[in-house]
Amino acid sequence: MFFNNLNIIQFGLLLLQGSTTFAKHISSRTCNNCSCAIAETLGPKLSAGASCSYSTAAAPRWSEFDAPDPGLVVNVATESDVLITVQYCNENNISFLAQNGGHGWGQTFHLGLEGLLINLGGLNSTTFNADKTEATIQGGALVRSVVDAAYSNGAQIPTGNCNCVGALGAILGGGFGRLMGLYGLGVDNLLSLNVVTAAGTQLTVTPETEEELWWALRGAGPNFGIVTSATITSYPVTTAENGAWVGSWIFTEDQIEDVVEAVNDLDLLPEMAVFLYYAVSDGTPVVLVSGSYAGANNSDGPNAFASITAVGPVVEEAAWSPFDEVNASGDSFCAKGGYKPAYGAGLAQLVPATWRSIWNEFVDFIAINGTSASTVMVDCYPMEKTRTLPDSSSSYPWRSTINCNAAVIPWYDDASLNAAAVSFGKSVRSLWYETSGTATNATYINYAVGDEPYSVVYGDNLATLETLKGVWDPTGKFDQFFPL
Structure with missing residues (x-):
């Protein structure tokens, strides 16, 4: 139901003028040569709403124990920003990690000052189809915002129980939550996934388009791509039942x-x-x-x-x-x-x-x-x-x-x-x-x-997952969270 965190360093922010389509927000923490160069060259490629910071305070994590400590945080504003950032990292041999809620507490993170954190927090919308039977959740939406959106649309979506956890991060691990007795695991309710792959391509993954990748993402997602948005089954309910x-x-x-x-x-x-x-x-x-x-x-x-x-x-x-x-009782x-x-x-x-x-x-x-x-x-x-x-x-x-x-x-x-x-x-x-x-x-x-x-x-899926890892991420770009 919960958590994990970057070293939180308190720095004042200095707003520097950059490209007309990109505002570089740079902290007083002295950038290393690598992170400075990244900000200067990647920044102009991103959307107007994107930003960079040299401070991990831009994307704090739940726990400072063995937390990633990247040299640069890229705060994306569009799903295309994620694709562009991964392509840039691939071209320049830069390690990266995507983060939404920052609560994954696994101690397998090893991102250091030469690496880059992709903060998905700006991708936080949840939208519904006309009859409220499907919802599209962006990769940075927290459980709280998904539950709020579902409630205001007269629906329920199976999410985790902790409001501040990234909704899709929790779901892709399996997706336990208090509604699973009614609707099943979160992974059982996914309908399609928009994914940025290790090769720097963007795919819409469904059981029909990429059967093996679809299977792997639903349980071991962080090893196979960055899910920038997902469509999931939602369940219309009356206000009295909601x-x-x-x-x-x-x-x-x-x-x-x-x-x-x-x-x-x-x-x-x-x-x-x-x-x-x-x-x-x-x-x-x-x-x-x-x-x-x-x-x-x-x-x-x-x-x-x-x-x-x-x-x-x-x-x-x-x-x-x-x-x-x-879920409010768990906000502590x-x-x-x-x-x-x-x-x-x-x-x-x-x-x-x-x-x-x-x-x-x-x-x-x-x-x-x-x-x-x-x-x-x-x-x-x-x-x-x-x-x-x-x-x-x-x-x-x-x-x-x-x-x-x-x-x-x-x-x-x-x-x-x-x-x-x-x-x-x-x-x-x-x-x-x-x-x-x-x-x-x-x-x-x-x-x-x-x-x-x-x-x-x-479990018994380890060998199959390792084989699929060799197909979809042969050079180990996604190597931070329980890497195969």
């Missing part, structure tokens, strides 16, 4: 086993999703469960989560919300900057004894000064709709295996805590793997770190 009942319950640490067992045994209907967190509230570590039930405002939500409330929460809140407000995750070396695992089950051990690890870590924003989380979904399609339908590998995605997120501002945070994260992940209920270790790519064997991320 919302969800959301409940939140706080429990104390002595209730952990009962809470975890209740979440694990919950009968997840298609309208439902459930989330469990370890967090700090008013200085005290607590267990938080949140559940949502999509649809009209009625009694279905309370009834569906009765087994959770039967455990006896010490605090309980519940209300129906329109769908453009449903959106704060950028700081260090967040997160570790994730895919789970088929939740084991109470494991979560007791993880609680002990969590309490020990947050006892360190400056770590109280840290959290442990897991989100679980009804999988029946997703499993109506075979595993082979896309390169996302775990539809028949994973029921829940778990992540531990150490969160702090003092870089001297990095070693302790990594140790904490790896320890928790090991506990999940030991009792995951899966035949092999499996991790959703959007929750993976990069130190895992790639079979953990790509």
